[in-house]
Amino acid sequence: xxxxxxxxxxxxxxxxRFSTALRRELIEEGRIEIAGEPALHGLFFNSHVSRRDHVAxxxxxxxxxxxxxxxxxxxxxxxxxxxxxxxxETTEGTxxxxxxxxxxxxxxxxxx
Numbered sequence: 001x002x003x004x005x006x007x008x009x010x011x012x013x014x015x016x017r018f019s020t021a022l023r024r025e026l027i028e029e030g031r032i033e034i035a036g037e038p039a040l041h042g043l044f045f046n047s048h049v050s051r052r053d054h055v056a057x058x059x060x061x062x063x064x065x066x067x068x069x070x071x072x073x074x075x076x077x078x079x080x081x082x083x084x085x086x087x088x089e090t091t092e093g094t095x096x097x098x099x100x101x102x103x104x105x106x107x108x109x110x111x112x
Contacts, residue, residue: 018040032064055111
């Protein structure tokens, strides 16, 4: 699922687990409920946002979505796309992560 060419994203407070933020964000932004345990793909330094920003990427293979979320001020549209048909605005960092997971490309330490 992508929003303006990105994956769902949320900040995580110091005392909150990343997996908790992941579950909350997928429900809020995609009406997606995780079944089973998500697999941590990696933590990526995102210096384009700040000197301290890191992105946690999880792979979720088992989930349920009862319907698409309604558009709102944060989410204009969402959906699932074939890799060959990703929206043009899909960010370089998102494309790299997809390639790492699906094509076995070597991971890099930075978001892009």
